[in-house]
Amino acid sequence: MNTRNPPRIALIGECMIELQHRADGSLQQSFGGDTLNTAVYLSRELGEQGVVDYVTALGDDSFSDAMCQSWAAENIGLGMVQRLPGRLPGLYCIQTDAAGERRFLYWRNEAAVRDCFTTPAAAPILAALPEYDVLYFSGITLAILGVQGRERLLEVLSQARKRNARIVFDNNYRPRLWASVEEARAAYRSVLPFVDIALLTVDDEQALFDYVDCEAVFTAYEQIGTPEVVLKRGAETCLIRCAGESFEVPAQKVERVVDTTAAGDSFSAAYLAARLKGASPADAAEAGHRLASRVIQVPGALIPRG
Structure with missing residues (x-):
């Protein structure tokens, strides 16, 4: 990937209050969300070799304050974060079974991020986004933005491509966030022609498009014309097609899976960081597997630094 050095990356999406349900019935509170998880891991992987900003909307409450403090501690830029008076972030609870698989319970319908691209304060943010070297968003981003927000995102993607920005998309399809599968398909198909790197979970692709x-x-x-396609398959090999070449990269085995939350998000972060630093797709996938293998051995979305 050819970008300025260091590249400026904007990740668009939602961060929520995370409650981790423990075996003894207690709850461990932290923060998470697919693009935010990726932003944190991307910032850690890049260090001084990249500038990572997060694009979202929060409330003016203490949880939103704590989120911003935690992002700043991870060297994530806050200049594209809106703070909406009287609003709150979304909330979710993770329940994990004995095999490490998780179940999510969500409270997010009134979250501030739903108006991220429709407030008057969004205008300068939308104008600034095409100036970034890399824009990153997910299928969850598409769902939470709503119809009007997606229209504005499309305008941003069009302008960004004209300025040679790289567009990275993680499919992350969550049926409960959409009114219908037809609505989701239409939204995905509207953005995919702009995407340079598609980071796809195979199960989500099959659920959405019946492949x-x-x-x-x-x-x-x-057929869409996506230059680089990465198929994430959990514990199985990662499959990649890039510039006419095919790659198959085995996942790293771990003795015990504790929690698979953010496994795909961390893979995407390490993969993108490696590509931005000049690594080949195969080497980038190995980096993704390495980080994901660490993440799934720790409860919650974000593992401690170090």
């Missing part, structure tokens, strides 16, 4: 196998996914994205 029969990985080859069908690759064929569909080849």
Whole structure:
């Protein structure tokens, strides 16, 4: 990937209050969300070799204050964060079974981020986004922005591509966030022609578009014209198509899976960081697997630094 040095990356999405349900019935409170998880891990992976900003809307409450403090501690820029008076962030609870698989319970319908791109204060943010070297968003971003927000995102993507920005998309399809699968398909198809790197979870692609196998996914994205497609498959090998080449990179085995939360988000962060630093797709996938293997051995979305 050719960008200025250090590259400026903006990640667009939602951070929520996270409650981790423990075996003894207690709750451990932290913060998380797919693009925020990726932003944190990306900032850690890049260090001084990149500038990472988060684009979202929060309330003026103490939880929103704490979020901003924690992001600043991770060297994530706050200049694109709106603070909406009287509003609150969303909340979710993670319940994890004995095999490390998790169940999510959400309270997010009134979250401030729903108006991220529709407030008067959003105008300078929307104008600034095309100036970034890399824009990163997910299927969850598409869902929470709503119809009007998605229209404005499309305008940003169009302008960004004209300025040679790189667009990175993680599919993260969550059916409960959409009125129908048809609405979700239309939203995804509207943004995919702008995407340079598609970071895809195979199960989500099959759930959304009914692809029969990985080859069908690759064929569909080849027809769209996506230059770089990464198929994340959990504990199985990662499959990549880039510039006419194919790569297959095994996942790293771990003795015990504690919590799979943010496994895909951390993989995406390490993959993108490696690509921004000049690594090949195969080497980038190895970096993604390494980080994800550490993340799934610790409860919660964000592992301690170090």
